[in-house]
Amino acid sequence: MNDRPELPDSPARPAPAAGAGTAATDPAALGRIWRWLRVCLDLLIAVLLVFAALRGIATADAGHLSPATWLWLAAFAIVYAIGRMQPDDGPRWWLPAVIACFTGLAWTSPDGVWLAFPLFFLVLQAVAGWYAVALVGVLTALAIGTIAWHGGWSVGGVAGPVLGAAVALMVGLGFRMLLREATTRAEAIDELLAARADVAEMSRRAGELDERARLAADIHDTVAQGLSSIQLLLHSAEASARDHGDAARTPDDRAASAERTIGQIRMAREVAADNLRETRRIIAALQPGALTGTDLPVALARVCAAAPATADGSPAHFSVDGDPRPLPADVEAALVRIAQASIANVARHARADRCAVTLTYQPGSVSLDVVDDGVGFDPAAAPPSGAVGIAGVRRRMAALGGTVSIESAPGSGCGVSVHVPLDDAPSTTRPAPAAPRAHSPKEPR
Structure with missing residues (x-):
């Protein structure tokens, strides 16, 4: 019988923000109004019952109320x-x-007819939809019939x-519609919050x-690449040490080999x-150590200069084109x-x-090119399992809105070029000192 929507003060629903709604759309406020209406309805029925009893006592001599x-x-x-x-309910x-x-x-006392009005609201509280309208109609007919039974037909007795x-129908049904709308709104808010x-x-x-x-890219570009360089250097040092022990070599050759071995170590x-x-800087989430206290070209x-690049362990040649300037x-x-x-x-x-x-x-951009004359590869071929270098380069450029270009073919070397567009606004990075053109110990042949 209780078909009206419930409005518990659920702790799971966050309180609405200030100004987000009024009492007309706040389910909690409407629930409080609904409970106050029930209290008022109970008081009205109690007053009418007391009124009927007092009327019966006052007119007992006239037989106004029967047993x-x-x-x-x-x-x-x-029962109530x-x-x-x-x-x-x-x-x-x-x-x-x-x-x-x-x-x-109502059929035994004309004073009982007054209870019809609060009963209209009681029905509208307890029953929903057309059942409530039908019950209100039945109560209305009963009230009209009992008034006619006690005092005859009259316009007032019907009106x-x-x-x-x-x-009662306008107030009750209007409030129920408002309550339903508020409940729907609250459910929608819960769904949005979820x-x-x-x-x-x-x-x-x-x-x-x-x-x-x-972090994977940083570790790959620092620790993994550094270990690879160390491996190559130690391999070259091992080969130089073997040459140093060759008895057929001259003393000068042995000295040069020993010096080369010491340099590689x-x-x-x-x-x-x-x-x-x-590694320590990665853990501390700092910028690359090579940039600490200096500018990008240096x-x-x-x-x-710090890592071997060629087959014989020589470092890469570095050069700068254009006027160095501070970058983000x-x-x-x-x-x-x-x-x-x-x-x-x-x-x-x-x-x-x-x-x-x-x-x-360049005006509005900066580029970095790494070119070698090695064995090359097919850029369209799938990378070997576990390779993350090129993928890391592409990911870094995508984060900066830049582009990556790779030109290579088997037996024709490789060229990797990255291009980063820059804003024209002044950079907030450290000022760049005049950068010297830095060269590796071995110029390209």
């Missing part, structure tokens, strides 16, 4: 009180029992119950994946120290990482005799 009237009056009060003590038999008691009271029923929470969770997960990809130690610093020259920190960091990854790829895969790195400053 049957007193029984119906007591039955109505008891039992229902109100139950949760919600009482058991399913309660409303029919109240209407039956009202019918008996009074009809107008009362009409007012959707917003889902979007926030997806964003958090996407951020975690991006951070993992960034020293370079391997320096690369290991640089990688240790880079940092790139240091990167080129994220652009400088990306170019340093790309240079590290590209040089390591040349050393690991190209077996090149020459490798050149060129930084080019």
